Amino acid sequence: MSACDANLDHRYLIDAFDLNIESADISFYPTMLRYPSRRAQSYVVRQVGKRAASSETRAGGGAGIGNVHHQLFPTDDNSLFRHVAQPRTVSVIGAPMTYGQPFVGTDRGPELLRESGLLKDLSSLGWRVEDIPDLDFDAICAEAAKNSSTCSVSPNAKHSLQVGAGCSALADLVESKLRLGRFPLILGGDHSIGIGSLAGILRAKPQTGVIWVDAHADLNVPTVSESGNMHGMPLGLMMKELIEDRRIIPGLEWLEDESKDGSGPPRLPPDSLVYVGLRDIDQAERRFIKQLGIKAFTMYDIDHLGIGRVMDLALEHLMKNNPDRPLHLSYDIDAVDPVHALPQGQR
Numbered sequence: 001m002s003a004c005d006a007n008l009d010h011r012y013l014i015d016a017f018d019l020n021i022e023s024a025d026i027s028f029y030p031t032m033l034r035y036p037s038r039r040a041q042s043y044v045v046r047q048v049g050k051r052a053a054s055s056e057t058r059a060g061g062g063a064g065i066g067n068v069h070h071q072l073f074p075t076d077d078n079s080l081f082r083h084v085a086q087p088r089t090v091s092v093i094g095a096p097m098t099y100g101q102p103f104v105g106t107d108r109g110p111e112l113l114r115e116s117g118l119l120k121d122l123s124s125l126g127w128r129v130e131d132i133p134d135l136d137f138d139a140i141c142a143e144a145a146k147n148s149s150t151c152s153v154s155p156n157a158k159h160s161l162q163v164g165a166g167c168s169a170l171a172d173l174v175e176s177k178l179r180l181g182r183f184p185l186i187l188g189g190d191h192s193i194g195i196g197s198l199a200g201i202l203r204a205k206p207q208t209g210v211i212w213v214d215a216h217a218d219l220n221v222p223t224v225s226e227s228g229n230m231h232g233m234p235l236g237l238m239m240k241e242l243i244e245d246r247r248i249i250p251g252l253e254w255l256e257d258e259s260k261d262g263s264g265p266p267r268l269p270p271d272s273l274v275y276v277g278l279r280d281i282d283q284a285e286r287r288f289i290k291q292l293g294i295k296a297f298t299m300y301d302i303d304h305l306g307i308g309r310v311m312d313l314a315l316e317h318l319m320k321n322n323p324d325r326p327l328h329l330s331y332d333i334d335a336v337d338p339v340h341a342l343p344q345g346q347r
Ligand SMILES: NC(=[NH2+])NCCC[C@H](N)C(=O)O
Pocket: 029, 191, 214, 216, 217, 218, 220, 225, 226, 227, 228, 229, 231, 232, 233, 280, 281, 282, 332, 334, 346, 347
């Protein structure tokens, strides 16, 4: 662990995110499943339960002052969750994906989060909870794999048929919940689920700004990926600048389908993304971040500026030209201080 890693502990993250988010996902790496599940879920729960993000409260962010302020002076600000219908309902979607990286185990994420009391905690925050049965990736992915003999081999996108089929089902579900005015809370699964979450979200709400809390940039595309693992690609696959036509990847053809309301296939403009917590990025990703001008806060920045300031800057970047846009938070537990979540065998 380096000194700067120590700064990104859950407490800081929880206290710093005084955000008005409308959707969230959380993803795992197998070695990180056990201990952090309680912390991970409390983190997400806190996000869902957040109150107003006034500049006054955000100013105190990093050290937890903003959060203490909320507890002392709770507000019931209707300007929050503007994109969520009343009564507020969170749709909990289990996405037990394992095919985006080499290890089995990430499929236990939804179960462990539920076991650690997620649903009760959500309801105690005053939300209605819609607990949807986990997506049946065993069946969906096995069915998709049947086509593998008739399909060309993936161009450096491992298990793309399985990841593609699973994420297509996830995208449909996320999109339908957003269109009902619900808050989709997606429980991974490895981070290739981001392909499904982002596709569904961007089809329903193309203006969405994305905050990607992760040690990794996940900005690879098959032409440059060093590992071929799709958990390293969800953001790259959403950027037109990095991949023109996703139909070249077997299993991802659906990503080029028009959105129902005619807004085109789901795409994320580079200025609609902010990274928080980077500490392990590939050569090509580094180049892309620079070329595309993506806003990126590394562990160094968090250590240097403090997480409160980093979050102020992140929000400023996403909201300055579009103060009413929805936000999506994607949280990979490997962003957490390795003292709490062992990052063995990242790739
Ligand atoms: N969400 C993650 N854990 N991503 C890990 C990605 C690691 C590496 N950059 C790759 O593309 O293979």
